Amino acid sequence: TEQEDYSDTVNGVQYGTVTDLLSFVNRLSNMQAAADLQPQTHEIGVLLNKKDMAVKNNRYQINMDVLLFPWKLTYKNYGTGLVPKGSFGKVHLAQDTATRKRMACKVIPMENFKAGEVEFQARFRHENIAELYGALFLDQSVHLFMEAGEGGSVLEKVESCGPMREFEIIWVTKQVLRGLEYLHSHNVIHHDIKPSNIVLMSDKAVLVDFGLAVQMTEDIYIPRDLRGTEMYMSPELVLCRGHNTKTDIYSLGTTIIHMQTGSPPWVRRYPRTAYPSYLYIIHKQAPPLEDIAEDCSLVMRCFLERALEKNPALRSSASELLKHEAVNPPREDQ
Numbered sequence: 507t508e509q510e511d512y513s514d515t516v517n518g519v520q521y522g523t524v525t526d527l528l529s530f531v532n533r534l535s536n537m538q539a540a541a542d543l544q545p546q547t548h549e550i551g552v553l554l555n556k557k558d559m560a561v562k563n564n565r566y567q568i569n570m571d572v573l574l575f576p577w578k579l580t581y582k583n584y585g586t587g588l589v590p591k592g593s594f595g596k597v598h599l600a601q602d603t604a605t606r607k608r609m610a611c612k613v614i615p616m617e618n619f620k621a622g623e624v625e626f627q628a629r630f631r632h633e634n635i636a637e638l639y640g641a642l643f644l645d646q647s648v649h650l651f652m653e654a655g656e657g658g659s660v661l662e663k664v665e666s667c668g669p670m671r672e673f674e675i676i677w678v679t680k681q682v683l684r685g686l687e688y689l690h691s692h693n694v695i696h697h698d699i700k701p702s703n704i705v706l707m708s709d710k711a712v713l714v715d716f717g718l719a720v721q722m723t724e725d726i727y728i729p730r731d732l733r734g735t736e737m738y739m740s741p742e743l744v745l746c747r748g749h750n751t752k753t754d755i756y757s758l759g760t761t762i763i764h765m766q767t768g769s770p771p772w773v774r775r776y777p778r779t780a781y782p783s784y785l786y787i788i789h790k791q792a793p794p795l796e797d798i799a800e801d802c803s804l805v806m807r808c809f810l811e812r813a814l815e816k817n818p819a820l821r822s823s824a825s826e827l828l829k830h831e832a833v834n835p836p837r838e839d840q
């Protein structure tokens with residue numbers, strides 16, 4: 507059966523290439539199709555990162571070779587120790603006991619696991635996309651090891667420290683635009699750009715959570731389902747008549763509104779208590795320019811008008827916005 511021939515092909519945990527990792531996760535997905543997965547004694551997996559993850563005789567044991575911690579949040583007064591659930595999994599802080607390398611470990615129950623999530627992070631590597639270090643399968647769950655944003659996500663930062671100042675917003679926006687420019691150049695749509703999917707390191711910000719990402723084959727993507735988080739969805743995505751990478755640009759625009767005001771667009775004018783869904787509002791209303799912060803600079807307001815343009819064909823691309831003066835402020839001392 508699937509189980510027998512499978513177990514002798516991947517003996518325990520081994521270092522491998524991106525191709526090895528992709529075939530491993532695809533076989534995992536098939537196993538998911540194949541009825542019961544035998545209770546395992548040993549973890550199996552493929553690790554890409556030889557430098558920071560020390561495999562010893564085909565073992566990489568959770569709580570032995572690598573320790574998982576509930577992420578002690580960067581900010582004191584912030585909720586529980588566990589990172590808010592990603593698209594389908596809890597994110598822990600992980601540390602390799604031999605190399606001391608600190609990583610993020612997302613634990614995804616097998617029934618929620620989609621090979622696509624790993625595929626995008628493994629195939630598309632960029633400094634503003636959280637690097638994938640490897641994948642382990644144990645106890646009916648997939649453990650994805652990734653680059654850790656120890657500064658937490660932009661959502662935690664805004665909720666703990668309040669609205670961000672414009673120079674901080676510019677710093678985050680430029681990095682997100684670089685990540686999106688790279689993804690969009692490969693026709694990949696992230697589909698869930700929002701504050702909780704942008705995580706912070708000391709020297710950069712990276713995009714996380716590719717659980718909803720797709721790669722367009724033509725220059726339009728016809729969705730089977732509604733993907734993303736309502737507040738940050740573009741009008742064309744809500745319409746479900748086909749969209750493209752420009753939908754991520756609109757979501758970045760709503761994310762900037764969230765960074766500068768502390769709330770996503772719409773909710774102040776249309777309280778969540780009265781509006782269970784915002785899809786109709788997003789479809790019918792003009793772009794949420796009224797939700798832009800009062801103290802927003804004129805040049806950033808102009809940037810947001812380009813990003814929140816209702817017609818995706820007229821909306822600016824990531825490359826165009828990277829050249830916009832709002833994110834290239836003249837240096838004071840010049």
Ligand SMILES: Nc1nnc(-c2c[nH]c3ncc(-c4c[nH]c5ccccc45)cc23)o1
Binds near residue numbers: 657
């Ligand atoms: N959904 C998802 N898929 N991959 C990730 C991910 C990869 N590396 C990471 N590093 C940090 C965090 C993170 C999010 N909120 C936080 C709050 C406090 C501290 C850390 C975080 C999340 C990740 O997240």
